[in-house]
Amino acid sequence: MLLSKKEILEKIKEGMLVLNMIDPAVQIQQAGVDLTVGRIYTLKGEGALDFDNSKRKIPEYEVIEPANEKWVLEPGTYHAAMNETIKLPDNIAGLLLPRSSALTCGLEVHSALWDPGYEGRSFMHFSLKKKIELHKNARICQMIFFLLENTEEYRGSYTGEDIFKNMKRG
Template sequence: MVFLPPFSDTIVKEYIDSNTQSQIAGFDLSIKELIELQDGGIVDFDNTKRNIPEHKTIPPVDGKWEIKPGGYLVKYNEVVEVPLNAIGMVLPRSSLMRCGATVCSAVWDPGYKGRGVGLFLAYANITLHQNARIAQIVFFETKAKTTKGYSGKYQNENIKK
């Protein structure tokens, strides 16, 4: 079952305009930062060899990014707190795909809280304005409420303490 809007401020926070971002089946996520990977990463079975590549934030010029084809990371403006009885899935907005770009994301586990990061793939030149709505998070209810939420490396990511 899908959680339908309106979402409470306990699920999505630090949004720009809930009237614009709240959609029929989800909530639009907007771009806060565009990030360029500097080298390769390492992924293994038990994370003992895991290495997340160095990266640098690309500052916008005159309020926008002129993006060349390639892979980037995007940090979203919104802070999301996934309920213990749900998972979150992030999908690209159709306008983004029609411009030759997309976002990819992992499952957002029950109990995850943070300002998420997604993979941004541009297949053609594209201009993104600051705070552009590029993705939509949709919440799916799980059959059972977990008693222990996500507690991995990315819990509370990109939230100032």
């Protein structure tokens, strides 16, 4: 079941779902919560993936500093650290989707399922078809939440994730 605004508000009052919002009255929508851009990165290193994560290598990223509180980005792929922190209880999963206004501007959001029990900083990837002016704290994506039955809490390697540990200032 997809959570409604009423259910999202109840969970947020309990200290769950999305923490550190800039303005909950603006960010909480009818069926999700808008997330805001805090930092932008480019991929600088190589990564590796395998079946059991024994050979997994997380690549290095380089921060792109905003000029006058905005980024002017050329077409390509970027990574964004959102201002908000995600805290999912053990019976709710999250999915990150683009806002329609972002799609209209040629910004495509790429994300994965956020497992029940996940807690950490929000980080997403996006691609641009055309040059864009992206202002700091822009709302570019929305997280929606699904209530699940009979689930186990997430205990993977991204629990308590600190997305900034592999980031280097440019």
